[in-house]
Amino acid sequence: MKSTRRKAARNGAPLRQVAALPFRVTETGAVEVLVLTTRETRRFTVPKGWIDRRRKAWKSAAQEAQEEAGVAGRVKHKPIGTYTYWKRLADHFALVEVDVYPLKVEKFLKRWPERRERFRRWLPARDAALLIDEPQLHHLVEAFGKGTANALIAGGVQRPRLPNAVDRSFETEDAEPQS
Incomplete structure (x- = not known):
């Protein structure tokens, strides 16, 4: 797999990754996004990684969310x-295209592989977008918070939110553990 990535990068073809956009909807109907820091540069981003060729891309994105952020849910x-x-590799930089899959968080894991290597934070989508350096990802997160989440909640059809209505469909039984 690494040799395939190396060949693609040297041929000028972009590499492919997947990312999960973990989100939840608060009692007030606001969309919150879970952002986390990268391990080396400590910049804020969303869980992302290489596509496992034995899995569908969306399943790989969900796996990244479990490993990097300690969350699980419906993707x-x-x-x-x-x-x-641009990803820094050992001997050069490579262009990487990342497909982003929304993940409605339903469970918080007590233990996950990278829990001691990253900082994670729930933020309103607009605030989360402000912390993200990649301009295209910034715009995706911001747009998601403005309306895409409501369309996902309704199964692709926008539904009006009544004032003070509580959407309990996104509540989880697990409380978020202390990070």
Whole structure:
């Protein structure tokens, strides 16, 4: 797999990754996004990684969310968008295209592989977008918070939110553990 990535990068073809956009909806109907820091540069981003060739892309995105952020839930099978970034490899930089899959968080894991290597934070989507350096990902998160989440909640059809209505469909039985 690494040799395939190396060949693609040297041929000028962008590499492919997947990302999960973990989200929840508060009692007031606001969309919150879980952002986390990268391990090396400590910049804020969303869980992302290489596509496991034994899995569907959306399942790989859900796996990244479990490993990097300690969350699990329902992931959409179609990405909401794509962003590109330059990845630093051992001997050069490579262009990477990342498909972003929304993940409605339903469970917080008590233990996960990278819990001691990253900082995570729930933020309103607009605030989360402000912390993200990649411009295309910033815009995806911001747009998601403005309306895409409501469409996902309703199964693709916008539904009006009544004032003070509480959407209990996103509540979890597990409380978020202390990070």
